[in-house]
Amino acid sequence: MLIHTRSVAHKVFEIWRSSERFTKNPDVVRLPSGRLMLIYCDTDSHWSQENQILTLLASDDAGSTWFKHRELVQHDIREDEERLVTPRLSRLKDERLVVLVDQDDNGHFHEDQPPGILAFWSEDNGNTWSEAQNTGITGFEPDRVMDLPDGRLGVASQVMRGETQEFANILSCSDDGGQTWYEQATIAHNGYHRFCEGAIVILDEGKELACVMRENHSAGIPCFVAFSQDMGKTWSKSQMLPFAIHRPYAKQLADGRVLVTGRHVNGGMGTYGWCGDLRVEAGQWSVGGPRQQFVAELTADALIIENKPEHECRYTLLPPECSKSEVIFEAQMRVEGENGKAVAFLSVSSLGPQGNLLQIAPDWIMLNKQTVDFRKPVDMTHERTVTIHHKRGLLEVRIDNKTLISGCIWRESQPLSDFGGGDPFKRTQFGQIGEAGRSFWKSVSYSVKNPTLPDTEWRWETSDGLWPDNYQREHLIQIHANPPGQKARPDHGYSSWLMLDDGRILLVDYTNFSDDPGRAHLVGVYLDQEDIN
Numbered sequence: 001m002l003i004h005t006r007s008v009a010h011k012v013f014e015i016w017r018s019s020e021r022f023t024k025n026p027d028v029v030r031l032p033s034g035r036l037m038l039i040y041c042d043t044d045s046h047w048s049q050e051n052q053i054l055t056l057l058a059s060d061d062a063g064s065t066w067f068k069h070r071e072l073v074q075h076d077i078r079e080d081e082e083r084l085v086t087p088r089l090s091r092l093k094d095e096r097l098v099v100l101v102d103q104d105d106n107g108h109f110h111e112d113q114p115p116g117i118l119a120f121w122s123e124d125n126g127n128t129w130s131e132a133q134n135t136g137i138t139g140f141e142p143d144r145v146m147d148l149p150d151g152r153l154g155v156a157s158q159v160m161r162g163e164t165q166e167f168a169n170i171l172s173c174s175d176d177g178g179q180t181w182y183e184q185a186t187i188a189h190n191g192y193h194r195f196c197e198g199a200i201v202i203l204d205e206g207k208e209l210a211c212v213m214r215e216n217h218s219a220g221i222p223c224f225v226a227f228s229q230d231m232g233k234t235w236s237k238s239q240m241l242p243f244a245i246h247r248p249y250a251k252q253l254a255d256g257r258v259l260v261t262g263r264h265v266n267g268g269m270g271t272y273g274w275c276g277d278l279r280v281e282a283g284q285w286s287v288g289g290p291r292q293q294f295v296a297e298l299t300a301d302a303l304i305i306e307n308k309p310e311h312e313c314r315y316t317l318l319p320p321e322c323s324k325s326e327v328i329f330e331a332q333m334r335v336e337g338e339n340g341k342a343v344a345f346l347s348v349s350s351l352g353p354q355g356n357l358l359q360i361a362p363d364w365i366m367l368n369k370q371t372v373d374f375r376k377p378v379d380m381t382h383e384r385t386v387t388i389h390h391k392r393g394l395l396e397v398r399i400d401n402k403t404l405i406s407g408c409i410w411r412e413s414q415p416l417s418d419f420g421g422g423d424p425f426k427r428t429q430f431g432q433i434g435e436a437g438r439s440f441w442k443s444v445s446y447s448v449k450n451p452t453l454p455d456t457e458w459r460w461e462t463s464d465g466l467w468p469d470n471y472q473r474e475h476l477i478q479i480h481a482n483p484p485g486q487k488a489r490p491d492h493g494y495s496s497w498l499m500l501d502d503g504r505i506l507l508v509d510y511t512n513f514s515d516d517p518g519r520a521h522l523v524g525v526y527l528d529q530e531d532i533n
Contacts, residue, residue, distance in 0.1 A: 002268045002293045004478030006208025008531050009270075012480045015066050016522040018042050018058060019195040023522050024510045025061060025494040027089040028063075029097070031125050035060055036498075037069065038508060038522075039089040039099055046491055047517045047522065051076040054101060056126060057335065058435060063506040063524055069198050072120060072129055074098060082116065084108065086494065089372070090145040090294045092153070097122040098131075100155065103504040109140055110160045117142050118179065137181050141247075144369040145178065150231045153178050156187060156198040156211060164191035169198040169213050171232045184224065185501050186240040187211045190250060192321070192453070195224060201258055201278070210258070210278050212241070212248045218265045219418040220316045220427050221246060222285045225278050236508060241309055242286035242471055243274045246419070254499075259532060261479065261507060263493020266316055267291060267472055270481035271493045271509050275532040287458070288316030289469030291421045292433070293484050300441040301440050302333075303462050305432050307343060310485065314431035315468045316421060317458060320350040321450035327351065328447045329388040333378050337437025339363040344432065344439035347424040350416060351390055352409045355425040358388060358397060359433060367397055367405045376404040383442065403512040444468065474476045477532065480511060480526055488517040497527075 026040040035058055042053040057068040075081040082103040090098050099120040102108065117137040121130040139159030142166035148154045153174040158167050168189030172181045177498035189197040193214035201210040209228040215221045222239040223245055244266035252258050259274050266288030268384065286321060290296075294313035295306040305313045319329050327348055335343040342359035350353040356364035359366045365386070366375040378384070378399050387398040390409055424433070430444055441462065446482035448456040461469045467473055481489035490512065497507035505527040512520040 001481050001484045002290060004268050004272075006476065007478040007481075008479050008525055009478055009526060012523050012525045014521055015063070015524040018055075018521075020519065022046055022512075022518060022520045023091050024087045024520055026508045026510060026522055027087060027496040027506050028498055028506070029089050029091040030498055031091065034094060034507070035125075035337075036063055037089065037097070037126050039072070039087045040510070040522060041084060041087055046520070047382060048077065048083055050078060053227070054084060054087050054099065061353065063508070063526075069126060069135065073124070073132065074520065079160045084478055086141055088142060088144045092145065093147045094177070096129060097126050098142040099143050100135070100142045100145060102157075105140050111138060112324045116140070121178070127386045135178075135181050136385045138170065138183055143197075143199050144198050146202065148209075148231055152231070154184070154232055155181075156200050158196040158198065158425075161189060162421070164189070166191050167194050167196050167216065169195045169209075169211060171200070173232065176520070184232055185235060187235050188213060188224060193221070193224065195215070197247050199248045199260075200251045201252055203246070203252055203258075203278075204256070207310035210250075211235070212250045212258075212260055212278070214248060214262075215239070215244070215245050217416040218246075219416045219499055220244070220266060220288060220319050221416070222266065222318075225282050227279070239282040240285045241278070242281055242284045242441060243272070243476060245272065245274070245493075249495050249497065251497075259497070259499070259505070261495045261497060263276075264476070266421070267469065267476075268478060268481065269340055269420070269483055269490050269509070271479045271495055273477040273479055273527075273532070274475060275474065285407070286316050286471035287460075287469045288421070289467075290314060290431075291473045292485070296466070298462065300465075301462065302442050305344070305439045305441070307337075307434050307437050307439075307467075308431050311435075312432055314421070314424070314429045317446050318448075318456050319428045320348065320448050321453045323351050323393075323409050323411055324451050325350065325390070326392075326449040327388065328445070329428070330446075331386050331444045332383060332442040333337065333360075333386060333434055333435060333440055334383045335360055335362055335439045337362050337434075341436065342366070342433050344430070345424055346386065346430045348388055348390070348426060349426055349428050353412050354416055355435060356388070356395065357424050358386070360386065360439075362437070364406065365397065365399065368408060374405055374407070378404065381444065383440070418482065418491070480505060480509065480513070480523060482511055482513045486512075488512055488515065488531065491520060505532070
């Protein structure tokens with residue numbers, strides 16, 4: 001298991017397990033009495049095939065122990081009821097509680113489909129609840145209901161726009177305390193990025209709003225943020241953030257920083273956190289580090305990666321926009337190992353329908369497939385400059401500036417979609433391939449000129465004394481790990497947290513770590529201030 005350079009995984013404890021069930025997507029609030037209340041979806045699997053029970057838990061000891069408070073509602077697909085997906089729980093300024101939950105994605109994801117987000121209201125701290133109210137809010141995967149500084153209620157959701165056939169994050173508002181809702185604004189939509197699961201953050205006591213968004217292609221594309229200075233009526237152009245998290249949960253701390261937590265999809269697998277200034281960091285991206293345990297050493301001369309079974313040291317870069325992007329991907333490196341077996345690689349996604357993988361063995365290089373045209377003998381045990389260059393449909397692989405392999409790149413681009421990071425064809429990466437041998441990396445540079453998106457320039461040299469994923473190593477916090485190679489695909493990361501009176505932060509999440517397929521449980525962790533500094 002990968003233990004990140006900044007980790008609180010040893011502090012995680014189990015808070016709830018429903019026998020033979022998949023418990024997911026918890027959200028927690030504090031009541032005026034000090035009691036904590038949590039809602040989660042109790043279901044038969046991650047994507048339920050049978051029934052879903054929205055269940056409320058409560059804690060009277062700041063989250064150390066929990067008891068079942070009540071079941072809010074149950075739907076059963078087998079009885080022609082719609083699937084309940086992700087509940088969100090809010091405590092409003094008027095002390096009402098409200099639960100939002102989206103129904104079956106397939107029935108409500110498009111702007112031409114009817115709305116299906118339900119609301120349940122409580123005026124007695126969760127003891128009794130209203131019947132389901134169809135809010136009329138468009139889309140699915142809503143954020144929490146927020147008290148906006150101008151007195152309105154607001155909630156972010158996502159919806160597909162028919163014109164582009166891509167997601168937009170939108171803000172819906174209510175002027176009458178949640179009785180009726182209207183679409184206030186599009187937060188982010190450009191027809192390329194798949195903006196979703198936006199989390200509204202109130203900054204500086206209401207002077208500004210931010211929306212931190214998941215980008216659902218993933219594959220090395222990070223989260224985005226947009227800002228509003230007029231209570232959500234208009235929004236700035238979306239900008240990249242230096243982390244890639246699914247279902248970001250974000251709030252501003254008393255010191256002005258914003259803590260964002262969620263499912264990490266560009267490096268170590270598990271739930272991670274980031275804490276910093278959104279406005280300062282907006283517009284940046286960072287290199288993704290290894291997703292599981294690895295053996296590597298950073299010396300003055302090289303980054304030395306040692307291949308071992310069940311180990312994997314790979315670094316993920318921002319992918320090109322499409323097959324019309326010009327790419328120069330270059331490394332000074334060498335390998336050691338058994339002849340005929342690949343030790344290292346460089347890969348470029350987006351170019352062509354399948355992506356491109358250059359494997360490097362001690363005695364050859366090979367692009368994509370084992371034919372005489374794409375596998376060339378070369379002594380890679382001596383330091384070489386390896387270059388992948390694509391421009392206007394011509395892809396060339398050069399060793400020490402000599403072209404050894406050429407190939408055509410058709411205009412169709414590879415559909416970007418990769419959450420796990422295990423297939424180098426689906427990402428732009430460099431590092432380890434295979435279970436034996438060593439690779440020595442002196443420098444890596446990456447330059448991309450895109451047709452419409454901003455260009456990319458990145459360079460790393462071992463002489464700088466920093467790891468390629470140095471930003472992640474210094475700024476991200478591993479909250480709990482969930483490595484690949486288990487019985488079921490790792491599943492986790494729809495987290496929630498709140499500040500306690502003693503200055504600690506209680507975070508709750510779900511995970512299937514060590515569970516049988518189709519099962520998951522809820523976990524908690526207390527974060528101290530030193531954990532997020």
